[in-house]
Amino acid sequence: MQHLTQSRRFPLSQHTIGPFFPADYFLPGDNDLTRVSADAAPTTKGDPFTLTGIVRKEGREPVANAILELWQADSSGRFRHPEDPEADKADPDFLGWGRAWSEGDGAYSFHSVVPGGYDENGQHRAPHLNILVMGIGLMRIAETTLFFPDFPEENAADPVLSVLPEDLRHMLVMRDNGMVDGVRSYGFDFLLRGPRGEETPFFET
Amino acid sequence: MRNTLSLRSYDPWPEGVQPSVPIEGYTNTWTHTPSQTLYQRPVTRTEATGPANLWRKLKCGDSNLAQTSTGKFAQGLLMQVSGRVLDEDGRPIPNAIVELWQANAAGRYTHALDQREAPLDPNFLGHGRVRSDENGGYSFLTIKPGAYPVPVKDTWWRPPHIHFSVLGPSSLSRLVTQMYFPGDPLNEWDRILQSVGDAGARQRLIAKQLHPADVGVDHLGFHHDIVLRGRSATPEA
Numbered sequence: 008m009q010h011l012t013q014s015r016r017f018p019l020s021q022h023t024i025g026p027f028f029p030a031d032y033f034l035p036g037d038n039d040l041t042r043v044s045a046d047a048a049p050t051t052k053g054d055p056f057t058l059t060g061i062v063r064k065e066g067r068e069p070v071a072n073a074i075l076e077l078w079q080a081d082s083s084g085r086f087r088h089p090e091d092p093e094a095d096k097a098d099p100d101f102l103g104w105g106r107a108w109s110e111g112d113g114a115y116s117f118h119s120v121v122p123g124g125y126d127e128n129g130q131h132r133a134p135h136l137n138i139l140v141m142g143i144g145l146m147r148i149a150e151t152t153l154f155f156p157d158f159p160e161e162n163a164a165d166p167v168l169s170v171l172p173e174d175l176r177h178m179l180v181m182r183d184n185g186m187v188d189g190v191r192s193y194g195f196d197f198l199l200r201g202p203r204g205e206e207t208p209f210f211e212t
Numbered sequence: 213m214r215n216t217l218s219l220r221s222y223d224p225w226p227e228g229v230q231p232s233v234p235i236e237g238y239t240n241t242w243t244h245t246p247s248q249t250l251y252q253r254p255v256t257r258t259e260a261t262g263p264a265n266l267w268r269k270l271k272c273g274d275s276n277l278a279q280t281s282t283g284k285f286a287q288g289l290l291m292q293v294s295g296r297v298l299d300e301d302g303r304p305i306p307n308a309i310v311e312l313w314q315a316n317a318a319g320r321y322t323h324a325l326d327q328r329e330a331p332l333d334p335n336f337l338g339h340g341r342v343r344s345d346e347n348g349g350y351s352f353l354t355i356k357p358g359a360y361p362v363p364v365k366d367t368w369w370r371p372p373h374i375h376f377s378v379l380g381p382s383s384l385s386r387l388v389t390q391m392y393f394p395g396d397p398l399n400e401w402d403r404i405l406q407s408v409g410d411a412g413a414r415q416r417l418i419a420k421q422l423h424p425a426d427v428g429v430d431h432l433g434f435h436h437d438i439v440l441r442g443r444s445a446t447p448e449a
């Protein structure tokens with residue numbers, strides 16, 4: 008195939024992250040989105056929550072050593088990024104990004120604050136979490152979006168959740184685990200591969 | 213303000229650039245790869261953005277992997293790998309986080325999960341993290357990694373390769389990939405490299421060796437540009 012021109016380039020192919028992603032890249036607090044750095048104070052804006060769950064593969068077996076990255080808006084629905092027209096009003100003490108690692112039993116956890124929704128191009132995005140899953144045997148990053156059980160009406164109108172067939176939409180809504188140690192707690196288990204209605208719906212963007 | 217539309221420009225992956233999955237002989241791809249339809253998601257603000265100043269969270273360190281802090285050299289062929297992080301329009305992406313890890317000269321990783329019977333090198337940790345400079349440039353001094361076998365019935369070997377994880381300006385430009393070496397016969401037999409269908413796309417995963425006259429006597433030199441998704445993906449912050 009001939010399609011290389013001088014100005015136009017193509018992104019490099021994705022490859023699996025493999026089993027040997029350096030373990031000492033993971034530092035305590037990397038899964039805490041509320042701090043812009045390990046030594047910074049956490050943001051004081053927004054409602055804190057934890058998200059916990061298990062990553063599983065075919066046959067519902069747990070996946071150890073999966074790498075998950077979470078990206079989300081701040082509590083007012085803004086991003087500290089030039090793409091956001093209100094970036095200057097975004098919370099300067101909130102990073103919005105975190106990385107977690109699944110243990111031997113497939114368990115992972117994140118700590119953050121509940122994001123705000125936002126309006127864009129005449130549509131409303133419900134509060135949501137974008138998650139990337141990487142790991143052995145995953146040649147491409149698996150991308151999905153998680154929603155909160157607290158906002159059923161916003162979820163119903165969300166332009167990303169609406170992309171799914173109606174009977175699968177509930178699968179991307181996190182479980183409400185109530186209050187755990189005084190912090191709001193949600194749950195979400197990933198099934199990387201399984202039959203329709205059981206495999207986690209993933210997106211292509 | 214910058215042109216928002218240009219930042220939003222994420223073309224679909226061209227045919228043959230993404231690895232074809234699952235892969236024969238790579239058993240984990242048969243149990244980990246999603247089997248259902250991938251749903252086409254619109255690019256909204258969340259997809260088009262990413263963390264600011266991530267280097268504050270992910271500490272970037274020394275780009276010299278070939279020597280310990282006491283100055284002892286790792287075993288193997290010293291080489292420098294350098295290049296630029298670019299968007300699809302060829303524009304440099306500054307402040308990208310570039311994470312790199314690799315096996316030692318004997319093809320073994322310094323990692324608890326690598327229990328293969330091959331020597332560890334006490335002077336080689338085999339990984340590093342740097343931030344691309346204002347011209348998108350990155351550089352590592354390291355040693356050439358060895359090949360290693362994939363322990364399946366129908367044995368194949370991974371050719372020498374370096375793993376890259378790059379965090380660019382948006383979550384859509386997140387890239388996990390591998391870099392290969394020119395001329396290695398194992399490249400042709402590598403199930404992972406060959407899962408990329410397009411010959412040009414495979415070629416772009418292979419580093420270019422620099423002429424020794426341009427590098428000198430201290431080490432070999434390889435050049436490898438890393439192209440992330442998105443045209444004009446660089447935010448003019």
Ligand SMILES: [Fe+3]
Nearest residue numbers: 025370373375
């Ligand atoms: Fe490897």
